[in-house]
Amino acid sequence: MAGAGGTGRKILAATLLAVAWATVAKGAPQRASGKQTRRPMPGFELEALDGSRFSSRALAGKVALVDLWATWCKPCIEEIPRWNELLRRYEGRGFAVLGIAIQSGWATDIKADIEKFDFEINYPVVVGNQEIERAFGGVLAFPTTFLITREGKIYKKYVGEYENKHTEIEADIKELLSRKS
């Protein structure tokens, strides 16, 4: 029946129990690089951790890394110092980073979690929701990170962990920064 879910779903040979569902997409050979798109980044206005509103317009004209993460996602947390470092290296050339925390509760919850980290987060973090996930095309796994061009297009989407991910991201950032707007 369609419910037992139609042909696509009736996996008789291997019914999968994703018992470790609350984890990230581990790197797999078939996903060894980010996926290129040319869609515009959705416009949004979300709550920042200090209660103010953060508008996507603040990223206009910049190459931006938009990181969709969760405060309980260990690999997401481990990446934050890398984003801090990229910001340090390239902010002066018009690079920005934004963290959108989803499935992590309210701003107060997220702040409380961040305060327990061993490091600061040197870029804005805002409270995400299902609407923003949908606007970005859906989040299947954590972390999911988007690189945005100065023109506001989604250049690439990077999902999960895989070999050379951060080398690729930095190379892409440099490529976009080198382009004339």
Add this chain to the structure above:
Amino acid sequence: MDFIALVNAKWSDRKVTVEDASQYSGERIHLVFENGQVKELDPPASKVFLGGG
């Protein structure tokens, strides 16, 4: 930290039964762990992902 980590650590000396369902078909799954190992799995063809992060 997911409950598999608990099965392997904190509850490793206990019998742990899990009622679950396939993420893909919705078919029910019954799982029994003993000493951190899978002892029963129904349906038998189920695959249990033990990875975590």
Add this chain to the structure above:
Amino acid sequence: MRRQPRARLAGLWLACWAAASVASAAELTPKQQKVLDYLVANWGQDTAVTGIDLGMEIVGGDYSPDDRYALAAYLREHPEVHRVIRMFGWETVALTPDEKLIARQLSWADREGRPSPTAAELARAVGASPQAVAEGLQMLERFGIIRPDAGAGGVGYRMAKQAYVDWEGAMRITFMYHRVNVHGLKRLDTY
């Protein structure tokens, strides 16, 4: 002329009754509060997101679907009660495993533009009795998760909100469950 005062009284009575119903949904009886106290004390520990139904079973006593509904309605109105609600949503603790599996089947059909499954198909897919399916549909509708739709075919329901159609993703557990029994120690639903 004599009808008007009676009509007004009837209207006033109905308004009071409705107001009382809404007010009572926002408050819990002592018996219900006991379950909430148990859940709040346990949520988050050992990845627990224990459902109301399991909470009622563990606390023990004579609990009904109306009690579950009241607790779920309360949590929907009061997410400040616990972070688990703010992170994972009131739905995942409100629904039983059967209801979650029914919701999944309906959600998939809705998303894929297929007719809604029939009751028999749902019973087979979910591994539940026809009565359990009927009760589950009733509760899902009561919670506002599904809505009647004569054009849907099958059991005649579609998801009530887009969020329930594309609920999957971002490790959302709205219609998922892992019901764990650590023998001799505890029972819980986990994430």
